[in-house]
Amino acid sequence: MVQIEEDILGRNNEYAAANRRWFGEHGILALNLVSSPGSGKTTLLTRTVDALKAELALSVIEGDQQTANDAERIRETGVRALQINTGKGCHLDGHMIGHALETLRPDDGSVLFIENVGNLVCPAAFDLGEAHKVAILSVTEGEDKPIKYPDMFHAADLVLLNKIDLLPYLQFDVDRCIEYARRVNPGIKVLQVSATSGAGMDGWYRWIRATQQLALIGQ
């Protein structure tokens, strides 16, 4: 069983490495958005795409077990989106992304958002070739998620602490949540945002811009 798992992950890493190389050659910034179901990923992504589409070339890969609803929400912004349905699968993998790139063909120098299947466990182990995993954590989920799902918060470079407009109505200790995230990943960044009110979203856009600048530098 362990052997099979290692083989699967090993093969995935090869596909992910090929994707990463391709992104590097084309100056494409690929971001892998991971979260629990219902964290507000698609709302956050729709707002982000609307805010940045005039200044950056963007495209989106949406992952869900079923339905193309999310890709349709993104397409309404005018940005190209491709839906992957994983069926019984609980995460996207490097091979699926490789195939999606053949169809989507993101522009050189563009930003590709990959919205993973809502799941705080399995997507942590499957590299897609992205530059960064970005974890979206809604304050309605409780501040203990980083220590309950340490693999995910260890794998992510940025946490978007979403739905902060609801903080007045919740028992949620922001400092404790950040402390928990740092415990599993001392270098992790945390931005407090609300995708519905727009609060804090400017920090996320600045992060994307600076990260995209980095994607354009070097071979």
Place this chain on the structure above:
Amino acid sequence: MVQIEEDILGRNNEYAAANRRWFGEHGILALNLVSSPGSGKTTLLTRTVDALKAELALSVIEGDQQTANDAERIRETGVRALQINTGKGCHLDGHMIGHALETLRPDDGSVLFIENVGNLVCPAAFDLGEAHKVAILSVTEGEDKPIKYPDMFHAADLVLLNKIDLLPYLQFDVDRCIEYARRVNPGIKVLQVSATSGAGMDGWYRWIRATQQLALIGQ
């Protein structure tokens, strides 16, 4: 023996985590420059400091087994530098950096360059709390270094392929060297530079600027 090594690395990781947290709280970008002896690190750093000191707050920690020559070379630029002599030690460690920070006290929002002891092995294992390891590889060293010292090139996020002004006089296959670096680290960036002629250095400065912007974002 393995147990002792694990204990030492475990303790180092605690010191490094404390440094990383402190850098994060103060918006300081810490870069750990690693290379073989004689790769041109100090020349590269001196030129970098001269180019950026007007626009960014900078400071430097120099690591060498003996002598304070390198810190003196940096101080001639007008930028603060602190020398650490490791004596018999072949690398800087998290504890040394923590103490150095107490003396050096880098400004909030500044860039701290840490020039490690010239060594392509030991510094790879010792996290200092830096945001990125930057490996300097001189083209006079041969293109096989990434596969001969995979730990270092796996740990680094950026390679500065230095002394490219000497390429006309050498048998050095740049593409093969980059391919070797990618083999051990598919996400690694490679910039071709000459610290003496200045060729390619603008890409490195752009990388520093964008990375420093990221250090200012988030908690």
